[in-house]
Amino acid sequence: AVVWEASQCLLFLAPHHSTIWLMCNKLLAFSLYEKLPAASLLLITAGLPKLPISQQLSISLKAIEFSKRIENTVDRLSVVLSCLSSIVTISLELIGSGENSAIYQLFSQSWFVEMWLSDCSTFREEVLDCLVETCLMHTQNNQVWLTMAFEVADVCCRVLDWEESCFTYAAGYYFMLLDKLCEMSKDTSFAERKVQLMEELVIRIEAGKSEDCSIPNQYARNLALLTLAKYWQPDSSEALQKLVRMVRLRLFNTEMMGFLGPEMSVSSSLSVTFLLSSCAYIGVRFHEELSQSVQKILEEFIEVLESNKGPEAIIELSYKIIGIVNRAKQEGQEHIDQFDLVLDQKKGISIVEDSFFQDSLHAALNIFSEPGTKYETIVPEKPMQLLKIKQTASEMNWRxxxxxxxxxxxxxxxxxxxxxxxxxxxxxxxxxxxxxxxxxxxxxxxxxxxxxxxxxxxxxxxxxxxxxxxxxxxxxxxxxxxxxxxxxxxxxxxxxxxxxxxxxxxxxxxxxxxxxVPFPRLLLKDTSSSHSVSHFLSLWTRLVYGDLAQCSMGSIESVRHKVGKYMQEALYVEEFGSFKLGWQAANLQGDRVVLYISGSRNSRNVRTEVRTSSHSNSLMINRSLETFLQELSEGELQVIR
The missing domain is CATH 2.60.40.1230 (Gamma-adaptin ear (GAE) domain)
Structure with a gap:
């Protein structure tokens, strides 16, 4: 009863914000000493967009804390993704209006600080991965998004301190975000912030394992080197040589040499790939100064691989990179874009907002539901590629x-x-x-x-x-x-x-x-009476099959635009604070379909009626009226009853 009452209040009584807040507190307090039902938090997150910013933030932070108790992975990740998306959206609004964002509010929560600084846990990494995904999903090419994204990077940089034993995919997600930030902050006021990030990575990579600022995880260290190779701008020849030395040390250290056998694991193979790609970027970006040094390193590495019967794929990649460096030396840096190097985002994946939660949820489920495969991944060098098709960027196309x-x-x-x-x-x-x-x-x-x-x-x-x-x-x-x-x-x-x-x-x-195939895709716009209101009303009265629903509607302008993609608008009348809207279409069998909406300008609740000339068509629409209206309006019409 409490869950039902809270959900009704959240979804349909948005103006009563104080009531909603009391309901949420009551609901969460009620479940403190029990296993929190997943349905409770799912219902709460469903109503978040209807709340004021302050309450969205408070409820989101509480819901993330309690979501740890949800045993079902699907439900837990759904709550975490929804709440973090709300926090990111709030932050963008606040920054846009000149206020501080809500990202650092995570550190105001004692449970979050304790979790972030404690030993490894799957939930901690779920939160980090979902935070990065929500940040990238809201990517905008402006100062507001960059401000928020750099704050997310500050929060997530803790992953560099995580021990080897508790590492899964978090470092891959973190460096994916850094890659995006470095790419988008070129020629902006954030260029200096990017320089600071690069210098911090240099200090961490040079630090010994016993030092507090070191990066204990091999996979993360090599990804950090790759990021430096792509974006660091050393200010002297000594700094350039330092970068080459760091790559060489990582490539030929005892730990890495121990992995270069015929039974090389996936994670070790990827670490080597990151280092080889670092050589490629250094050799191309600084081809005049360092191409010979890079080529010498690669030739020595090939000798070691061949003597240890290392993987043929790694040897082949090494030869390919030598060719890339030589070509860049002859023809210039611009030719690097012809090659699909690791973490190359210029041909990267487009994340479609409408499908974000479903796709990212599937990706997260795949990551955290396979025991014993924490280091194994199909394309860990492109973690976000799990959200879409798992194939190389060169094979991607619009279709x-x-x-x-x-x-x-x-x-x-x-x-x-x-x-x-x-x-x-x-x-x-x-x-x-x-x-x-x-x-x-x-x-x-x-x-x-x-x-x-x-x-x-x-x-x-x-x-x-x-x-x-x-x-x-x-x-x-x-x-x-x-x-x-x-x-x-x-x-x-x-x-x-x-x-x-x-x-x-x-x-x-x-x-x-x-x-x-969504039903609206099978409709043809009917223009036979679109220029005459009387003709439309005459058609409306002749159609005897139909169904009626009460709906919650978005803005009139948005509904007209979205429904107009599939049906011909034939009626739009506003008088005395009320309005009437009408569209007409036909299916591929020639059956007429008409949509009629009426309501008040001051209310979101509207009367919606669908009529058709075919009994079978009517039965089909009636069975899935809610789905039909949602697809037709692209979510602007939500059936209440």
């Missing part, structure tokens, strides 16, 4: 970025899908891209198509696709053409099977998620 994944991160074959509609032919074309996410070649792969009942395969369209083999990081594209023969949800899924040499003991077979 991939717009695709929706229909598999999980753990599936050996990961599949993305999007669609193209051809209304004049009632044709939908599903475009698929399958990607081998394993570290070995897969063979005898088959994709069987499972389509919804209102679809039929196009002429000469096969019922399945197959590929004989797919190497690591390779992809396979195929299309499925289907005719839309009836109204209803248009969807497709795949049955994926991998047989033969890929899995000696048994074959692998699994079904993907269902990919559905």
């Amino acid at each position: 991939c970025l717009e695709m929706q994944e229909i598999t999980g991160l753990a599936d050996p074959i990961r599949v993305w899908c999007n669609n193209v509609i051809y209304p004049s032919y009632s044709l939908v074309v599903f475009c698929f891209k399958a990607y081998n996410s394993t570290k070995f070649e897969l063979q005898n792969i088959k994709f069987q198509y499972l389509i919804s009942q209102n679809l039929k395969f196009g002429l000469k369209q096969p019922r399945s696709s197959s590929v004989s083999s797919l190497s690591t990081e390779d992809s396979f594209e195929f299309k499925v053409r289907a005719i839309i023969k009836d109204s209803g949800q248009v969807s497709i899924s795949l049955k994926v099977s991998v047989e033969g040499d890929s899995f000696p003991e048994e074959s692998a077979q699994y079904n993907t998620l269902i990919y559905s």
